[in-house]
Amino acid sequence: MALPTFGPHATAEGIAHVSRTAELSGYDSLWTGDRILTPSVPSARYPGAGGVMPRSHENHMDPLTALSFAAAHTGRVRLGTSTLNGLWQPPLVLARTLTTLDVLSRGRLDVGLGLGWMPEEYAAVGVPWDGRGARLEESLDVLEKYWADGVLAHEGPLFTVPEAVTGLRPHQRPAPPVLLAAFTPRGMRRVARRADGWLPTAMRLPRLMAMWTSIAEEATAAGRDPGALRMVLRVNPELTDAKVDPEQVPGSGTLDQYIDYARQAAGTGVHELFMDFGQSPTTLDERIDLAGRFIDGVRAG
Structure with missing residues (x-):
């Protein structure tokens, strides 16, 4: 789960509340992004x-x-x-x-x-x-x-x-562990040569796994064990009230569609996935509620 380090919930109370709740709910990790300037x-x-x-x-x-x-x-x-x-x-x-x-x-x-x-x-x-x-x-x-x-x-x-x-x-x-974000061929080769894992953002799973296969092949060519590399996928959900066409996920969708996406990602080989519920306009309580419903839904599958 992403910490509220952006926007109106970026407060001491917000971070403490999300951190404690996420851990108690069974989340395995907390993540932050980086911004120094908003021109x-x-x-x-x-x-x-x-x-x-x-x-x-x-x-x-x-x-x-x-x-x-x-x-x-x-x-x-x-x-x-x-x-x-x-x-x-x-x-x-x-x-x-x-x-x-x-x-x-x-x-x-x-x-x-x-x-x-x-x-x-x-x-x-x-x-x-x-x-x-x-x-x-x-x-x-x-x-x-x-x-x-x-x-x-x-x-x-x-x-x-x-x-x-x-x-x-x-x-x-x-x-x-050092993980690198990369989407260009040169960057993905750097992941394969030097990193402990890859940090992609959410996309259609066939494309994601094709890129992962490319990294694994480059790791093998560099004399490294591709099985030792780890993929952590960031998902910035754009939540909708009504179900969208499956081709639109993970760009947008209902919470249930994102739950299905997470299950499918795990089945295709994604090692870890985290949600940034701060991308959608919510109150802090709504953010906590979404996180609880999401992890419960993934577990139910």
Whole structure:
């Protein structure tokens, strides 16, 4: 289940209530997204919702701080980012923050990284839009070295880390799982070569599984075990009162249609699926109610 880190429910009370309720209801993980800026006139179309950014994105919390708060109110659920833009801060700073969260949550962190889609956000934080893939590759290098045993040192085209000892070690050994969002052939090859899993967004299942097969084949070609990779699927439901044509799901549909989609996704090989009920206009109580009905419906199947 997605935490309410966007919109009117992005409050201490909202996060605490959703976190506790989700854990008690049997959800296995809580997820946050990432937004640093909501420009008045974006230069790129939003990748979803008909190309228009949801108004809820105008109010956005820091995802890792929110997960730390959720960690303090839960004891079992995993805590993930889908996705955190991994390029908006130096990788050494990111490594320290992620490791701290993994320690404080006693090993419940899933690190989901993406490149984002909006040039204005990159301009606002002083990071070049061009060369994002290469910057992510080197950031992953620094993260891996930070989490490895021994002395940390890195010298690359973009970042230099002098030789140092890092005493802060992640709770999960050897490191928290790193999952990547990717939809281009190059990005999916990066998932296959370097990541512990893939973070897609909801789409028709035949297309989704064709992309997953491609990642598995690339992993095999890279000498990795594709069976060790994990897929976590984000669903941003657009709920309707009346049943829609099945071809429209998961773009829109009733709650029952999304329940059926989740069951079918599990049957085709999706390892984990989470719902962001904040994408539909609801009160906090309605959001909790939808989440309860959804998980009950999935279990009933």
